[in-house]
Amino acid sequence: MSQTYGMESPREHTGSHLRKPARYLVVIEAGGYMIARLLLATREMVAEFDAAVEEVGSMTAGLVPVVGALGPEWDVALGGRSTEERANALVYTLDI
Structure with a gap:
């Protein structure tokens, strides 16, 4: 019998x-x-969700996005997206 009593x-x-x-x-x-x-700094995806949620607004408040993610550094992170989708993507760099 154990001494932990369950x-x-x-x-x-x-x-x-x-x-x-x-x-x-x-x-x-x-x-x-x-x-x-x-995405992490290594551009590894950690979450994906609907952009209409209010948390997106709070995360991006006061930040200016870069329009377009066409560079080779985005190839793996946004693979499967069309060139047009990537050209219109908004990329926010979050404060750490």
């Missing part, structure tokens, strides 16, 4: 690393809808 003692916290912060927010058209993608 309840396990909490484990000690480990010094694990936190997630890296998102560096870019890309608003791009996808099939007639605007979507937002959060």
Whole structure:
């Protein structure tokens, strides 16, 4: 029989690393809808959601976007998007 009486003692916290912060927010058209993608500084996508949510507005408040994501650095992150969609994409650099 165990000495925990059915309840396990909490484990000690480990010094694990936190997630890296998102560096870019890309608003791009996808099939007639605007979507937002959060990307790390390495341009690895960490989230994708509807660009109409109010959180997008709060994240981009006061930021000026760069229009277009046609450079080779965006090829992997926006692969599958047309040249026109990428040319019209709004790229926000988020404060970390």
